[in-house]
Amino acid sequence: MMDKKILIVDDDPNIREVLAVLLGSDSYDVEAAEDGKQAVDRVTGGGHYDLIILDIMMPNMDGVEACARIREHSSVPILFLTAKDQDQDKVEAYTSGGDDFLVKPFSQTELLMKCKSLIRRHTEYDKQEKVASPDEVVVDNLVVDTRTRSARKGDLRINLTDKEFDILRYFIDHKGEVVQNKDLYENVWGESYLPSASNTIMVHVLNLRKKLEDDINKPRIIKTVWGKGYRIE
Structure with a gap:
């Protein structure tokens, strides 16, 4: 190799x-x-x-x-x-x-x-357990392909960083659940959660919303559950 x-x-x-x-x-x-x-x-x-x-x-x-x-x-x-x-x-x-x-x-x-x-x-992401099936998952007007690690709206491909896709994938794998900062950070970043990590999470989720949401002030895909975390319906 x-x-x-x-x-x-x-x-x-x-x-x-x-x-x-x-x-x-x-x-x-x-x-x-x-x-x-x-x-x-x-x-x-x-x-x-x-x-x-x-x-x-x-x-x-x-x-x-x-x-x-x-x-x-x-x-x-x-x-x-x-x-x-x-x-x-x-x-x-x-x-x-x-x-x-x-x-x-x-x-x-x-x-x-x-x-x-x-x-x-x-x-080596594809070696991890895949809990979403089929490969394409639809959330609102967003189509996420877990096999190719890509996202699109209609014919428009959305360029996501690896970290942004990992965050999105974690939200999708826990669709309907409230994802708390601690769980998100420890599973996506693979490090122990400290309160200071909340700023890192906030910035990444904000970047993700800018790419995914039609109106970042009225998010329809990644919703904030105040005082608890985030959720994808």
């Missing part, structure tokens, strides 16, 4: 070198880009990656803009690795389509764990 390929995007050559050595020693095939524009050019030029590790503060094009551009062409998992650690930075990263966030200086063990987790969910 071929090594998984990771694109490192950072304007600091020392960070690129450290990451290349670390990931290479764990059998990853590593490429590097110096800024967001180079990363976007790689993806739009046909480059295939299993994960992108992306800094935020870079010349020419920052990581947030690069992530948004990449999301127009690819659902590859994106891990933000950055010195910016404010809540607003995380909101912008997730809103642009990022899947996870790690602050510099970082734990090498945590970085490798996040890389493995993101790649595993991206490439």
